[in-house]
Amino acid sequence: MTELPSFDRLLWLAENDPKKLDALQKKLNQQVIEESAASSRPKLISLLDHLEKKLSLCKTPYQRYHLVSNMMYQKLSSLNEVLNRPDEFYQHKAKVLSFNSAEQNAATKTAR
Known part of the structure; x- marks a missing residue:
């Protein structure tokens, strides 16, 4: 699994390179789903899709x-x-x- 950067690095990414932070988030989300039990994957994928749609409306x-x-x-x-x-x-x-x-x-x- 991808190691999570330090808090300071995440803060820097949020302020200076939000697209890179977003890509890291998507990568970690996919890894969590892939490593979960097969029976849980459809629910997790659905939850992630729902979350992404709602987050896209936030300003x-x-x-x-x-x-x-x-x-x-x-x-x-x-x-x-x-x-x-x-x-x-x-x-x-x-x-x-x-x-x-x-x-x-x-x-x-x-x-x-």
Whole structure:
């Protein structure tokens, strides 16, 4: 895994070469995803895509910080709920409804 530069170097990159800092971030993100369990990769890729889209709307570093901080807080809060109240968490199951086309409905009725 790529070694993270010192804080001072990261600060310098943020102030003087933000594109290089962005490239480092993308490289580290990809490495984390590649080194994760295969079952976790699709969720991580989706999360990263979602995060990148939201970050692209931010105009200042503070907005980016606030956005990431809120996302992390929400995930931590969800995890806290699952760990402290697992019964409540598992009671909230979604009912999956199938939407059949008119052709499928007609075929189902004739099969009966």
